[in-house]
Amino acid sequence: MLNYVSIKNFAKDNDLTVLVGEEYLDNKRIYVSDISRPGLELTGYFDYYPHERIQLFGMTEISFANQLTPDERLNVFTKMCTESTPVFLISRDLTPPKELIEAAEKNKMPVLISKLPTTRLSSVITDYLDYKLAERQSIHGVLVDIYGTGILLTGNSGIGKSETALELVQRGHRLIADDRVDVFQQDEKTIVGEAPSILKHLLEIRGIGIVDVMNLFGVGAVRQSTPISLIVNLENWDPKASYDRLGSADDYQTIFDVDVPKMTIPVKVGRNLSIIIEVAAMNFRAKNLGFDATKVFENQLTELIEQNKQDNQGDVN
Template sequence: MKIIEIKEIVNRLQLNVFSGEEYLSRTVSSSEISRPGLELTGYFNYYPHDRIQLFGRKEITFVEKMTPEERSIIFKKLCREDTPCIVIARGYEPPEELVFRANKTKIPIIASTIPTSRLSGIISNFLESELAVRTSIHGVLVEVYGLGVLIQGHSGIGKSETGLELIMKGHRLIADDRVDIYQQDERTIIGEAPEILEHLMEIRGVGIVDVMNLFGVSSVRNSTEISLVVDLHEWSAEKKYDRLGSDTESILLANVPVPKITIPVSTGRNVAAIIEVAAMNFRARTMGYDATKKFEGNLAKLIQKNSESGEQ
């Protein structure tokens, strides 16, 4: 089970510490956020005390109507030994009784001026990303025209060299050789580089190159959604390749299907240029334009025209 320190959440999301700065080493292992509702009325039967507790306008205005004694009782039950932290949204100031009890149980109180729902989404998305289980796969991940393209193929086929040419064309590197992937949601796979390989590429005959140092900050990116997989295969006259683009393939990455195309590699083929066109064509399809259907429509019209000419 992965964990993350509250200190890292505060630093990465640029939140403010209201109290308990010395307790920021506390950890959280759940990406879900709890907004105490029924708990503030005294119902703690199913209280998720091991999650970050978020207070917004509804929670703060509700406890303001309680007596100091009632607040003391509720906050004593709310602040548990394993409660990671308490977050107060919209710039509200936490009640004195909550601050007292949080200090007693060594729970940091984090403050933000961001609206509650938006803040909940920001923290939850960050935790989902950081706590997600990573899987390492072989390939080169580049961002081409804003699309995450994973280039795969057997060793020596030219994946890194193709990735390097794409970078020289102005596209961005995410990871070379090994790509760490994780599932962001039911339809989205995110890819990133292992820390040891971040911004680095291995080019046979040259060695390790630092892409960011050679090509600038705009040539790299830390992570991206994988939208398309390009599988490089050595050209074979005996194998049939899709020439119209009508065959739809996909590959499972962390149990999420991702569209896949196969590109035959042979001498004289500019694979980087082909991948650029493939990325543009994929984006056009997602926007509703399909060149294959246009070709089929043109073919049907031509057949009909020839048929009518023959009848005359």
């Protein structure tokens, strides 16, 4: 099923004034985030008219339309009012031509108006629609913000994800979602996670039940959403398994079209997971800034080996 945004919600969320078509707001829907500024259409060229997009009129479009004859304007605006065209949007509080209003009323097309400049308005509604229309999926896990880095904790049920998140909150970090994380792709490199509406600010601790993190720890202990920078998979310690000890192994989990870095941390009695994950987040940030402890160790090891070779050669000579 395609995601959509009703024109009613679109107008409300973006502080837009309804100029025409209040009664049509519930029936008209937006399915794409692309926006059209109908320059060619005003000249009468409709071969590739993007009828499914919001039609945005700025100073350029309105001033050009005012140079047409009334019949030409009415003809062009009527052609633009297709059944799948969601809305006419006017920027800068401009006064639209009366023929635009006439065509919109006749074809049951809503007309909205904004005070924002055209470029700014285009940017705002594109970001809004990208968020609202993005494909989403749910991942079982806990999402926390550690020093501004979004960490997704995954692992089998009962491994201790929620308890670890609670301790991280006590250490001053922020909870985004517990148990189920809704994720969507923001752009080519970014996956964003958020909590489902029913689970916002809530954390389930076995033996205690549901706790409201915001009420217990304050608004600074929660966050609505965050880009997911690192996935930390918790698994029970297996003495026969081989775990990465140097941090040189590169592992990823693909979410939509984005490869998100992933590491596995074994869970064992006596290990303080919250501190380990906190350090993992700090180390991940350091790597992104160009400070890689693993490479430092490898370089120092290489230098030591070379020095030993030189010393051995000197002894032979």
